[in-house]
Amino acid sequence: MSTNTLSVGCGGYDRIRPLQDGRVGVDGYALDIRVMAPGAVVAASYGSGELDIAEISIGSLVQRADKGVRGYVGLPAFVTQAMRHDCIYVPAAGARPRPRDLNGARVGIIDFANTSGIWLRGMLQDQFGVDLRSIRWVFGPTDTPAPAAKAPSVAAGFNAVAAPEGSSLVDLLRKGELDCLISLRIPRPFAARDGLLVRLFDDLPAVEAAYAASIGAPPALHPLALKESRAAADPALPGKLLAAFTRAKDIALAELRDTSCYHVSLPSLPQAVERAEAMAGADFFPYGLERHRKGIEAFCRYCHEQGLSSRRIGAAEIFPHFA
Numbered sequence: 001m002s003t004n005t006l007s008v009g010c011g012g013y014d015r016i017r018p019l020q021d022g023r024v025g026v027d028g029y030a031l032d033i034r035v036m037a038p039g040a041v042v043a044a045s046y047g048s049g050e051l052d053i054a055e056i057s058i059g060s061l062v063q064r065a066d067k068g069v070r071g072y073v074g075l076p077a078f079v080t081q082a083m084r085h086d087c088i089y090v091p092a093a094g095a096r097p098r099p100r101d102l103n104g105a106r107v108g109i110i111d112f113a114n115t116s117g118i119w120l121r122g123m124l125q126d127q128f129g130v131d132l133r134s135i136r137w138v139f140g141p142t143d144t145p146a147p148a149a150k151a152p153s154v155a156a157g158f159n160a161v162a163a164p165e166g167s168s169l170v171d172l173l174r175k176g177e178l179d180c181l182i183s184l185r186i187p188r189p190f191a192a193r194d195g196l197l198v199r200l201f202d203d204l205p206a207v208e209a210a211y212a213a214s215i216g217a218p219p220a221l222h223p224l225a226l227k228e229s230r231a232a233a234d235p236a237l238p239g240k241l242l243a244a245f246t247r248a249k250d251i252a253l254a255e256l257r258d259t260s261c262y263h264v265s266l267p268s269l270p271q272a273v274e275r276a277e278a279m280a281g282a283d284f285f286p287y288g289l290e291r292h293r294k295g296i297e298a299f300c301r302y303c304h305e306q307g308l309s310s311r312r313i314g315a316a317e318i319f320p321h322f323a
Contacts, residue, residue: 005030009041010055010079010224014255014264015285018248026244029237038222045225046071053241055079056225058318059115059308062300065317066309072225074319075238076289077245080222083208083279084116085123088200089181089190091173096198097180099128105179106136108169112154113308116184119219122302127211132306133157140169142183155307173197209279215295217286218279223319231321238321246287253285289315289322 006026010016012035018024020033036044038055045054046069054072061074090097097105102124109117124130137154140146140163149162163169170187172178174196181187181197189196201207212218224245231238255263262269276284286292296315303309316323 004028005032006052006230007050008033008053008224009036009044009051010053011035011038013079013252015079015245015249015252018251019244023251024244024248026240029240045227049227052227052230054225055222057115057222058220058296058299059113059118059303061223061225061318062303062309062313063113065313066303066311071228073228073231073238073321075224075226075242075245076292076319076322077224077242077249077287078220078222078285078292079224079245079249081218081220081285082116083204083212083218084120084184085201085204085208085211086199087116087120087182087184089173089183089187089197090179090200091176092195092198096202097200099124099130099200102128102130102135102180104134106138106177108138108140108142108163108172108178108181108183110142110169110183111139112137112152112160112306114184115221117182118302118306118308119221119299120182121306122298123211125302125305126298127207127214133159135159136161138163138169138172138178140167140172142169142181142185143188144168145171158307170196205275205279212280215298216293217291217295218284220292220295220299235321242287242322249285249287253283289319 006029008031016033019031041054042056044050045056049071111117121132125132137158137160139152139160145166145168146163148165151161154160163172169178169181170189173181180200187197226238226241256269256273259270266272293315300313304312
């Protein structure tokens with residue numbers, strides 16, 4: 001492979017496609033884009049160093065910066081951004097609890113270090129005043145039986161237990177042993193509409209818009225990261241890459257607005273786009289630090305408050321070429 005070819009590992013997103021099909025390029029470089037699952041990207045970047053550019057979760061970058069792990073520097077091309085308020089489920093029976101009712105509750109969760117989970121806990125704390133240390137966190141798989149496991153390691157002051165062997169989090173909620181379930185994947189009973197679960201928030205557009213406004217943009221989940229040696233060899237490269245990935249993203253947003261023939265398999269696409277615009281403006285999937293800085297600083301604070309970093313990491317440590 002040519003030394004001017006950059007290997008890229010990321011998801012197969014619409015905002016990547018213009019770089020794959022040649023509509024957008026990087027001056028002086030060719031891109032070898034490989035569609036990969038998140039775990040494979042981590043293995044091929046921080047593991048083997050095979051990738052020049054990798055989609056890495058912001059939580060992973062913060063925790064690696066805290067530990068002094070080097071090798072890659074962040075690019076504020078946030079290829080994954082998502083509101084996650086819709087990932088919180090409560091029993092359908094009885095009165096729907098309010099977010100502040102989660103104080104002292106039993107809440108099921110898959111793991112503690114997941115980036116979306118960090119954002120969700122921080123949101124509950126900042127937006128609704130939930131005391132995260134008052135909650136009994138129950139760790140286990142959402143729908144499948146839990147293996148035998150010890151209580152996970154969490155920071156002092158947090159109450160964490162493992163789900164009983166053989167029980168899923170859905171099982172525990174069905175038996176009344178959980179008050180709430182947080183799951184990035186839609187739980188099977190909810191997908192089947194069997195009447196067990198409802199979402200905590202019945203006014204998702206309003207609460208999502210309020211939180212996005214408070215941090216300046218939708219939560220940033222996965223930025224790209226560039227190998228440090230590549231950035232050192234060409235100090236202009238980080239800026240070139242951000243510009244190219246931003247152009248590709250802008251093309252994807254323009255295609256979403258093309259109502260002559262939808263570019264995604266969503267029959268109500270215009271309404272979805274209009275809702276996103278109402279929440280976060282015309283550029284509802286922004287790249288760059290300008291709109292994300294407040295959110296990144298909030299996320300770094302969440303990591304520290306939740307015991308996932310020993311100190312408050314700053315945006316400049318994660319994105320040194322753009323601070």
